[in-house]
Amino acid sequence: MGVSTSAPEEGIALVTVDFPPVNALPVQGWYDLAAAVRAAGADPKVRCVVLTAAGRGFNAGVDIKEVQRTDGHEALIGANRGCYEAFAAVYDCEVPVVAAVHGFCLGGGIGLVGNADAIVASEDATFGLPELDRGALGAATHLARLVPQHLMRALYYTSRTATADELHRHGSVWKVVPRAHVLDSALELAREIAAKDGYLIRLAKAAINGIDPVDVRRSYRFEQGFTFEANLSGVADRVRDTFGGAPSAGGSSTSGSGEENQS
Template sequence: MGVSTSSPEKGPEKSGIAVVTVDFPPVNALPVDGWFALADAVRAAGRDPQVRCVVLAAQGRGFNAGVDIKEIQAQGPSALAGANRGCFEAFAAVYECAVPVVAAVQGFCLGGGIGLVGNADVIVASEDATFGLPELDRGALGAATHLSRLVPQHLMRALYYTSRTATAAELHAHGSVWRVVPREELRSAALELAGEIAAKDGELLRLAKAAINGIDPVDVRRSYRFEQGFTYEANAIGVGDRVRDTFGKEKNERDEREGAQA
């Protein structure tokens, strides 16, 4: 459990690839320490002169369910501040990674997951992957910066206000997902693309990444930091706690109903 870095199976087509894997059962809702660990792992992989492409992957049924709300409810403002800082560092680490980052997404990709894939260079997704920001249902705000990199502006607003999700096929139609594959083929598809990228000259790849980030029309760090200010405001006036408590109560009731039916 946690964040790990590995190399794919040996072979000339897989050299130069680092796979950073997130594993926080049951749903990959990351605690504060998990976000910082992820940031450290991605930055370390990018600093390795032998690495020319990073694959960001996850174990379990879903890629990422955002922050650990139970930790925030239990620890209060300190955990909220930690989660905000941790997300900021993890998102920035993906965006600023010295080499291209390929996100391999299965199942749900929610909240903080959108921040990760929205900052990745390329996304490969399984057919069952869904993407969304349920922030308004969780007493938080943020990552619209990154969702707007995945879908057009008006669709981003509709998804944000309703907490609905978009499918991998829909994002593929918008051009933000490179390829959609059956779940069992996700890892091989991500590694295949990463291998094609890693076959390029390493120094030139690093220059290319810096050049592309340099012409980005939106400063993602500044934009996301601006959004985070409204999350703090929502908590300062009590709205965040109120919504999170309602969400927690509804979730417990839903779990109890499902347990009784089983």
């Protein structure tokens, strides 16, 4: 359980997240993920990083139960900072990051894949930000990198999800494959990237980040201020206390979302 890094083949680092039952990460988990991605990108032998997850789904966001059982705002601040570090680590990784997504990708998961360079998703993958249903805000910055502006707003306000096929039609998902093939397909793309010159691929990553029209770090940090305001006002606790239920098996832009422990 936790975050692990392996080298499935030359030039590729595989970072795997495993926090049963639904990959809702505790505070330390976000920091561990950030450290793993940064270390992989800094390795001169690595030319592409694949980010994947074990278990039922790719990511269910922040562990709400950890926030609820911790007095004061320590866990909330930790989650805010941890998410910021993990999202930034993916974006700032010195080499391209390919996200291999299966099942649900919610909350903080959107922050990860929204900052990735490419996404390969399973046919059953769903993407969404049920933040307003969980007493939280944030990651609209990253959802806006996956879908057009007005769709992002509608998904955000309703807490609905979009399917992998829908994101593929919008151009943000590279390929949609059967669940059993998602990692192999992500490694296939990573292999093509890793065949490039290591120095040149690092220059390419820095150049592309440099022309990005949105500063994702600053934009997300701005959003986090409203998350903290919601907590100080008491509304976040009131909404979180109504939270419950199990993850949904799927969803679409016309259906709701559900998961455990997610924020």
